[in-house]
Amino acid sequence: MQKGKASLWLERPVYIMSMAGVAGKKEGEGPLGSKIDRIVQDPMFGCDNWEQAESAMQKQAADLALEKGGIHRKDIRYLFAGDLLGQLIATSFGTVDLNLPLFGLYGACSTMGEALSLGAMCVDAGHADKVLAMASSHYATAEKQFRFPLGYGNQRPQCATWTVTGCGAVVLAGEAATGGRTEAGVTEDQTEAETPGRKVKAGTPAGNARVRVAGITTGKMVDLGARDSMNMGAAMAPAAWDTIRQNFEDFGVDETYYDKIITGDLGQVGSGILLDFMKQQGHDLTGKHMDCGMEIYDNERQDTHSGGSGCGCAAVTLCAHILPELMKGTWKRVLFVPTGALLSTVSYNEGQSIPCIAHGVVLESGGQSQKGGGKES
Amino acid sequence: MQKGKASLWLERPVYIMSMAGVAGKKEGEGPLGSKIDRIVQDPMFGCDNWEQAESAMQKQAADLALEKGGIHRKDIRYLFAGDLLGQLIATSFGTVDLNLPLFGLYGACSTMGEALSLGAMCVDAGHADKVLAMASSHYATAEKQFRFPLGYGNQRPQCATWTVTGCGAVVLAGEAATGGRTEAGVTEDQTEAETPGRKVKAGTPAGNARVRVAGITTGKMVDLGARDSMNMGAAMAPAAWDTIRQNFEDFGVDETYYDKIITGDLGQVGSGILLDFMKQQGHDLTGKHMDCGMEIYDNERQDTHSGGSGCGCAAVTLCAHILPELMKGTWKRVLFVPTGALLSTVSYNEGQSIPCIAHGVVLESGGQSQKGGGKES
Numbered sequence A, B: 001m002q003k004g005k006a007s008l009w010l011e012r013p014v015y016i017m018s019m020a021g022v023a024g025k026k027e028g029e030g031p032l033g034s035k036i037d038r039i040v041q042d043p044m045f046g047c048d049n050w051e052q053a054e055s056a057m058q059k060q061a062a063d064l065a066l067e068k069g070g071i072h073r074k075d076i077r078y079l080f081a082g083d084l085l086g087q088l089i090a091t092s093f094g095t096v097d098l099n100l101p102l103f104g105l106y107g108a109c110s111t112m113g114e115a116l117s118l119g120a121m122c123v124d125a126g127h128a129d130k131v132l133a134m135a136s137s138h139y140a141t142a143e144k145q146f147r148f149p150l151g152y153g154n155q156r157p158q159c160a161t162w163t164v165t166g167c168g169a170v171v172l173a174g175e176a177a178t179g180g181r182t183e184a185g186v187t188e189d190q191t192e193a194e195t196p197g198r199k200v201k202a203g204t205p206a207g208n209a210r211v212r213v214a215g216i217t218t219g220k221m222v223d224l225g226a227r228d229s230m231n232m233g234a235a236m237a238p239a240a241w242d243t244i245r246q247n248f249e250d251f252g253v254d255e256t257y258y259d260k261i262i263t264g265d266l267g268q269v270g271s272g273i274l275l276d277f278m279k280q281q282g283h284d285l286t287g288k289h290m291d292c293g294m295e296i297y298d299n300e301r302q303d304t305h306s307g308g309s310g311c312g313c314a315a316v317t318l319c320a321h322i323l324p325e326l327m328k329g330t331w332k333r334v335l336f337v338p339t340g341a342l343l344s345t346v347s348y349n350e351g352q353s354i355p356c357i358a359h360g361v362v363l364e365s366g367g368q369s370q371k372g373g374g375k376e377s
Helices: A050-069 A086-094 A111-124 A139-146 A232-251 A267-280 A311-328 A345-349 B050-069 B086-094 B111-124 B139-146 B232-251 B267-280 B311-328 B345-349
Strands: A007-024 A038-040 A078-083 A102-104 A130-137 A161-163 A166-173 A190-192 A199-201 A211-217 A260-263 A289-291 A307-309 A333-337 A339-341 A356-358 A360-365 B007-009 B015-024 B038-040 B078-082 B102-104 B130-137 B161-163 B166-173 B190-192 B199-201 B211-217 B260-263 B289-291 B307-309 B333-337 B339-341 B356-358 B360-365
Touching: A007 A050, A007 A111, A007 A232, A007 A311, A038 A050, A050 A078, A050 A086, A050 A130, A050 A139, A050 A166, A078 A086, A078 A111, A086 A102, A086 A130, A086 B086, A086 B345, A102 B111, A111 A130, A111 A166, A111 A211, A111 A311, A111 A333, A111 A360, A111 B102, A111 B111, A130 A139, A130 A311, A139 A161, A139 A345, A166 A311, A211 A232, A211 A311, A232 A267, A232 A307, A232 A333, A232 A339, A232 A356, A232 A360, A260 A267, A260 A311, A267 A289, A267 A307, A311 A333, A311 A360, A345 B086, B007 B232, B015 B050, B015 B211, B015 B311, B038 B050, B050 B086, B050 B130, B050 B139, B050 B166, B078 B086, B078 B111, B086 B102, B086 B130, B111 B130, B111 B166, B111 B211, B111 B311, B111 B333, B111 B360, B130 B139, B130 B311, B139 B161, B139 B345, B166 B311, B211 B232, B211 B311, B232 B267, B232 B307, B232 B333, B232 B339, B232 B356, B232 B360, B260 B267, B260 B311, B267 B289, B267 B307, B311 B333, B311 B360
Parallel strands: A007 A038, A007 A199, A078 A102, A078 A130, A161 A307, A260 A289, A260 A333, B015 B038, B078 B102, B078 B130, B161 B307, B260 B289, B260 B333
Antiparallel strands: A007 A166, A007 A211, A130 A166, A190 A199, A211 A360, A333 A360, A339 A356, B007 B211, B015 B166, B130 B166, B190 B199, B211 B360, B333 B360, B339 B356
8 A cells, every 4th residue: 555655555464484694704703693594604605706605695595594484496486686796796696596586676785675675565466475585795795896805904994884794585475375365355354553544454474474564665865965985874874864754754653653763784873873863853763773783793892893784784684683573572563774875986986975775664573563653644 | 467487467557658768879870769769969968977977868768758758756656777887876876866766676788677577566566656667778887897998999799789878768657547546356347368367457548558568577597607798699598588488388378479579689699599599499480589789770880790788778679669669559569578697897707607687578559468379378
């Protein structure tokens, strides 16, 4: 159901059926290390170069997500995937063996939000019963592409983030996946949640899934003129704000509607900017906001400066921490907002600014909306 | 309606409401020159560098498509767009001013097929009333990124293609766009086309549109080990075949079902390989096959060797030639198969092969399927 300018409530239940995170040694030593499904100590993943390593990581994450869900690869209808590299080579090479119809996506570090959005829209529409959404990044491929060769040992300013070596893969499934498919418009027990103007069709979770993609707010390019590629948090904060604001406006809610509002990789610097700005606009996110980039590393111990970044940052934190907490019921409703800075070395060397985007995904635990709290629209 | 492993019939009519092509001087001098909406003589498009030029071209194509359709920008719900450059910088910078929710896509030169597919799926599902699908390439940005600086004047082998400077933009709209929206599952005059197993819901064209996206076959990565980046037609031909074969299998049809089967940018070399291979498999495409890369330039006069390539090749040919011919009724049903080679300079320099993908879109003139001819499934 279209809401406002850029949002949708999904009317048919789209569940997280399975998920898996694969990450590197440094991420394994971080606060989420014990929760990440697989930590690979070799940064080369047994391959000959960094790009192949990232491709191998994607393959491992996809296979593991399928294995954990007891899902056969042939039952996945579409793969929505991307990474940070030029021409998506981590994905192109990493997904050949999966042999799945592929929609290649690029949203920089927001890619997991884009993949979840399109994947869920596709399942909601009945265009697929099960899809796989996936995004990855690798510290060494990103440094090689965007900054300096690792051997150069360049110094990083305190506002810089550290690209996560990691991949998150999520299987989304509709009711059809359980065999008891409800055709669009013919459901019997249609219920209306307390949220103003929102209709939710009841359904049984697919398999053991207990978390659903409930809604989507699609980001637009935001470019306020930031040019410092070593301070991407500051560049991305306005895009995060734009998507959160649009989500509030479209759904007629505010921060009280969510248990957590979780940005992708703003880091300490970008998060501070976002929170300050939102406070000025009358939205106090104290205790509500979390940033994947600040969760995945312990800066005191790991010297990561502003925090983690990269497609893998939000994707791995989603699989290792956010979805499990929703499954446990710690949180009932989360607004997940991966953030992306769409610069390239070409645009950077030409002195251009850094356009950014953030994609919002509403994740809920349980079969239905469980609390109201939305403002009257 | 899901068909087979990788295809969909769209059940609700999704029409081409408007389209526009913008291209460069060389394309203007080619066989399609007089049909392209706007030819810009200045390859810099009045900008300071090639990348900005490509962004400016995207902006022009989007604005022109809206203008031609009498559509206000705010009525477009989503933009599905991409280009060939690392981190999609032509799109990122080119679409900031459009201020539209954006799904950034990367499928190399198949991107227009990917954008049409996702855009049409989105409209079919009722997730949007109108979307804009767009893809671009620029000869100079592509040479700079993938090959040599233009000033180097490198020699190109006869199997090389010439990247099209061009952008095609298409507005897709559902019935809702005309105000007479048919809710899913509650249509009254449901008709069944002659195609086996296919259901089509009747509807009135949106605005003056007379061409619809009827079906989709989503490509998967195909990598047969080709490594010559100066012969991308040969690399992409197996991907084109894979998608065409899948389309035939999923829909239970063969080449007789289509008036034309139109590949994106195989060029003379790749097209020859595709036709030879299909003939071996029992499919004679004589008179049926067309390749955008062979239509957009006149090799005799323009010295383009194997033909045109780039996202803009299929996108501009679609807007300038394919859709107009469908509107005129010259063809009733076309399988449009843009082809993409997902190599980067990084993967090329590492000696890797060229993984390829092709996305198939079934375009039909008129409100409904007009001929049968499908094989019994």
